[in-house]
Amino acid sequence: MGRNCDLLSMHIPDGYLSPSTCAVLYGAAMPFWYVAFARIKRLLHTRLVPLVAVFSAFCFVIMMFNVPLPGGTTGHALGVGAATVALGPWASMLSLSIALLIQAVFFGDGGITTLGANCFNMAIVGSLVAHLAYRAVAGRSTLASPRRAMAAALAGYAAINASALLAACELGIQPLFFKDAGGSPLYAPYPLHIAIPAMMIGHLTFAGLAELVVSGGVVAYLQRSNSSLLHSSSRETDDAVVQSTHRAGWGRTGPLWVRLALLMVLTPLGILAAGTAWGEWSGRDFSSPEMRQTIASASSNVAPPLRPPEGLERLSSIWSAPFPQYAPPFVRRPAFGYVMSAMFGSGIILGAFRLIGWMLAGGNGATKASP
Amino acid sequence: MSGQSRSGQSRGVIERSLATFVDALQHTFHAEELAKKRGLLQRLDARVKIVAILPLIIIAALARQLTVICALFTFAVAIALLSRVPPSTLAKRVWLPVLAFTGLISLPAPFLTPGKAIYSLPLLGWTITAQGLRSAIYLIMRAETAATFSILVILCTPWTNVLKALRVLRFPTALVVIVGMTYRYIFLLLQTAHDMFQSRKSRMVGQLDGRELRRTATASAGVLMSKTLQLSEDVHLAMRSRGFRGEVYVLNEFQTGWFDWVMLPLFTGIAVLAFWFGR
Numbered sequence: 001m002g003r004n005c006d007l008l009s010m011h012i013p014d015g016y017l018s019p020s021t022c023a024v025l026y027g028a029a030m031p032f033w034y035v036a037f038a039r040i041k042r043l044l045h046t047r048l049v050p051l052v053a054v055f056s057a058f059c060f061v062i063m064m065f066n067v068p069l070p071g072g073t074t075g076h077a078l079g080v081g082a083a084t085v086a087l088g089p090w091a092s093m094l095s096l097s098i099a100l101l102i103q104a105v106f107f108g109d110g111g112i113t114t115l116g117a118n119c120f121n122m123a124i125v126g127s128l129v130a131h132l133a134y135r136a137v138a139g140r141s142t143l144a145s146p147r148r149a150m151a152a153a154l155a156g157y158a159a160i161n162a163s164a165l166l167a168a169c170e171l172g173i174q175p176l177f178f179k180d181a182g183g184s185p186l187y188a189p190y191p192l193h194i195a196i197p198a199m200m201i202g203h204l205t206f207a208g209l210a211e212l213v214v215s216g217g218v219v220a221y222l223q224r225s226n227s228s229l230l231h232s233s234s235r236e237t238d239d240a241v242v243q244s245t246h247r248a249g250w251g252r253t254g255p256l257w258v259r260l261a262l263l264m265v266l267t268p269l270g271i272l273a274a275g276t277a278w279g280e281w282s283g284r285d286f287s288s289p290e291m292r293q294t295i296a297s298a299s300s301n302v303a304p305p306l307r308p309p310e311g312l313e314r315l316s317s318i319w320s321a322p323f324p325q326y327a328p329p330f331v332r333r334p335a336f337g338y339v340m341s342a343m344f345g346s347g348i349i350l351g352a353f354r355l356i357g358w359m360l361a362g363g364n365g366a367t368k369a370s371p
Numbered sequence: 372m373s374g375q376s377r378s379g380q381s382r383g384v385i386e387r388s389l390a391t392f393v394d395a396l397q398h399t400f401h402a403e404e405l406a407k408k409r410g411l412l413q414r415l416d417a418r419v420k421i422v423a424i425l426p427l428i429i430i431a432a433l434a435r436q437l438t439v440i441c442a443l444f445t446f447a448v449a450i451a452l453l454s455r456v457p458p459s460t461l462a463k464r465v466w467l468p469v470l471a472f473t474g475l476i477s478l479p480a481p482f483l484t485p486g487k488a489i490y491s492l493p494l495l496g497w498t499i500t501a502q503g504l505r506s507a508i509y510l511i512m513r514a515e516t517a518a519t520f521s522i523l524v525i526l527c528t529p530w531t532n533v534l535k536a537l538r539v540l541r542f543p544t545a546l547v548v549i550v551g552m553t554y555r556y557i558f559l560l561l562q563t564a565h566d567m568f569q570s571r572k573s574r575m576v577g578q579l580d581g582r583e584l585r586r587t588a589t590a591s592a593g594v595l596m597s598k599t600l601q602l603s604e605d606v607h608l609a610m611r612s613r614g615f616r617g618e619v620y621v622l623n624e625f626q627t628g629w630f631d632w633v634m635l636p637l638f639t640g641i642a643v644l645a646f647w648f649g650r
Contacts, residue, residue, distance in 0.1 A: 013472070013514050013518065014428060014432060014514060014518060014521070015431070015509075015512075015514040015516075016513075016514070017432075018432070019429060019432050022432070046607065046610070046611060046616065047607050048545075049548060049615075049617075050603045050604075050606040051600075052553075053550075053606075054556050054600075054602050055600075056553040057552075057556035057557040057599070058595060058596060058599040060560075061557065061560045061564050061595065062592055062595070062596075064395065064561075065564075065588060065591070066387045066391070066588070067384075067585065067588050068581055068584040068585050069585075070581060079592075082592065086600070098546075101550060102550065102554055102557065104521075105525065105533065106530060108465065108522050111517060111521075112517070112521055113428060113432050113517065175484075180509075181435075182486075182501070182505065183486055183502045184484070184486070184501075184502040184503070184506045185480075185502075185506040185509070186509055187509070187510070187513075189477065189480040189483075189506040189507065189510060190479075190483065194483060213585055213589060214589055214592055216589075217585065217586070217590070217593070218589055220589070221589055221590045221592075221594075222593050
């Protein structure tokens with residue numbers, strides 16, 4: 001903890017997460033570190049050590065830059081968007097992880113037990129989200145295209161918010177699982193419905209904006225002053241932007257599509273879970289004795305009100321989802337409904353990114369493939 | 372935004388960045404001075420220190436009894452005093468920042484956590500619950516205790532020894548070398564960034580609006596990135612010219628003495644006791 005904790009609030013300190021959560025997140029980060037290290041070592045050989053070392057130092061220093069934001073305030077960026085664009089996601093996740101390790105060990109920013117969580121949220125998920133968002137928005141535009149700077153800015157913004165959402169979820173599940181004998185939360189005390197908005201408001205605005213400014217600004221500067229640097233660094237780390245867009249066909253994105261399809265097929269696993277998600281009750285649930293019992297047992301034995309809250313009753317009728325309960329009315333098998341919902345949701349997200357890319361391409365007319 | 376405030380903002384942004392760089396450098400120099408003193412932790416082998424302190428950090432996170440967490444915190448303060456680390460340094464570097472950050476985060480917990488009401492604020496009518504209050508104290512004490520132990524290791528160990536001791540924790544050799552190099556180049560890049568901002572500040576005679584300031588900040592970041600990638604190339608060539616072929620070796624110069632073998636069981640015993648009573 002210390003110097004920068006007020007500024008880099010996503011660095012989870014020691015004591016906020018239970019040791020079991022920390023262990024799970026160290027475990028989740030390990031395969032990514034292993035794959036990243038193996039890939040980068042294969043591609044860079046002897047360049048691995050100096051490149052990752054010096055770039056980690058850069059990531060550390062860039063987090064200290066004061067970035068002026070619109071409205072007269074200032075913020076600090078993580079640099080995940082700029083790092084991912086320059087080096088690709090694998091080298092970026094390694095460099096950011098080492099920068100976070102040094103911050104935790106030598107400067108006391110972020111915890112040691114929570115280092116796995118911080119690396120998973122910011123370095124790993126941040127780099128992957130930034131990479132996917134950048135590729136989706138930049139498309140096949142040329143290296144000098146303004147669309148690339150815009151794509152980098154959006155990538156930074158998406159990455160920092162995905163990381164913040166993940167951190168909020170990790171903090172928000174603590175009071176559900178870890179309480180002492182008297183019912184006091186042992187770690188982060190706020191449940192998901194408080195943790196998520198509290199974390200996201202700051203990141204959707206100031207922190208996200210700082211990341212957007214730095215990612216977009218750095219790429220725009222490099223385009224103006226030294227675009228070969230963007231090109232060379234991306235060529236050598238293979239995963240980076242230019243080559244990705246050159247090979248944007250099935251060969252590059254194939255494994256990602258396979259993983260997405262696998263996740264869609266696995267979505268019916270949710271049916272196996274008992275009960276309903278906490279807080280996601282409908283107005284009817286408040287009048288069903290069985291559901292009332294379930295709600296009370298999931299809420300520290302606090303009985304729900306006899307009638308559904310007025311606001312909930314009024315607002316719940318405003319919008320009727322096309323696939324209520326992940327099961328379209330015309331589908332009889334719930335498992336099939338889950339798969340269809342997953343396909344529909346993923347399609348909307350992919351379509352939205354395509355649309356953003358298309359709109360940006362239309363705006364600057366720089367959609368031709370780079371030579 | 373008025374011209375005056377613009378000017379203030381432009382000075383503020385650059386000066387704040389400069390202050391952050393200087394603060395990081397000062398933190399390190401101060402740590403190096405403390406690491407040279409003759410105290411309890413300074414006399415311990417770096418490997419023994421990490422093996423002794425790391426379980427205490429984990430047990431501070433595991434403990435389910437406030438008394439045990441408070442006892443661990445007291446133990447950390449006692450070690451600090453025996454290691455000649457001034458309480459004022461700990462207060463400035465750890466206790467106050469943690470209290471400010473975690474205290475702010477845990478402030479609403481007594482009001483938001485459901486449980487047995489123990490007090491109602493006059494006028495506002497907000498109710499403080501016993502569970503919420505305990506939860507806030509858990510969070511603050513855990514964070515303070517773990518941060519105190521962590522900073523003690525760093526303040527009382529030269530950083531090169533910390534890196535070598537990481538080998539004890541089975542960190543891959545290449546990773547230890549990378550972390551070591553990163554740590555060294557942080558200071559070079561901090562100095563470079565400091566010089567860039569200082570020269571910009573010395574050339575500024577007019578006022579910059581917000582857009583120009585953003586442009587300056589992001590261009591500085593871009594320049595630093597260019598320099599970083601160029602630097603990595605230079606370092607790589609320098610390493611190659613000295614015979615580097617991708618294999619890294621770490622010299623192990625540690626030697627444990629009788630003091631280490633007395634202190635290690637003592638720390639381990641305290642960790643076991645804290646684990647037992649904190650379940």
